Amino acid sequence: MTMTTAVACPEPEDRSQAEVDGRESERGLATAEYAIATLAAAGFAGALMVVLKGGDVKGMLTSLIHSALSIG
Numbered sequence: 001m002t003m004t005t006a007v008a009c010p011e012p013e014d015r016s017q018a019e020v021d022g023r024e025s026e027r028g029l030a031t032a033e034y035a036i037a038t039l040a041a042a043g044f045a046g047a048l049m050v051v052l053k054g055g056d057v058k059g060m061l062t063s064l065i066h067s068a069l070s071i072g
């Protein structure tokens with residue numbers, strides 16, 4: 001069984017020049033947003049690794065895991 005969906009999309013000649021120019025100016029914008037979000041996530045992950053490798057945090061996490069496992 002094949003399903004088709006009709007999409008009402010105006011033909012290029014039906015669009016005004018301002019509408020076409022407005023869309024052209026936003027071309028690639030989503031890609032730039034994904035790139036910025038990826039860089040931010042990588043930076044956050046790097047900062048988290050630096051914090052977690054610190055002695056105080058490592059000791060606190062180790063003691064937390066030991067106490068959680070020894071309760072049962």
